[in-house]
Amino acid sequence: MDQLITNQFRAALTHLLAQEGRGAQARLSKKQNIDRGYLNAIVKGRKSGSEKIRSKIASHFDMAYEDVFVLGRRLLAQEEEPDANYGNQTWDVLETAEDEPTFLNSSSGDVVGFKVPAKGEEGSSSVQTRILKTIEVLESETKYGDLLAGLIDAFHDSLSTKREKETIH
Secondary structure, three states, X not given: OHHHHHHHHHHHHXXXXXXXXXXXXXXXXXXXXXXXXXXXXHHHOOOOOOHHHHHHHHHHOOOOHXXXXXHHHXXXXXXXXXXXXXXXXXXXXXXXXXXXXXXXXXXXXXXXXOOOOOOOOOOOOOHHHHHHHHHHHHOOOOHHHHHHHHHHHHHHHHHHHHHHHHHHO
């Protein structure tokens, strides 16, 4: 049981560090006051990490402690079923004549288009309602949930890149 928890946490940590990019381990170590060697041992699987350290790591990524394990479980499940690994696909926004977002999956060539309802238009909803709907789709364990997760990652990466460019200029 303890090995399972260690593997789940390590899978999530490795994923989160990879998403944060180069120097992520050093930044985590410095911001959370965790010895770099100890953190590296957790990443490499030589140490499991104390609950206090794992809590600090979860906090660094703005995640609840339990959510790190949920992420780890999902990542490990994806490794077992590579065909269901939609979250690692790359999506590009296509320019279209209409004002409707269209996305192209760079690896498979799949195209997904949809119309965003304007505020006050039938089908629009509050942010809270949209969040609840999003959670329902993400937790559905279907291709739709995997597709939505991939799109969320693509949007988040685009937004982060835009913010980085704005701070540079």
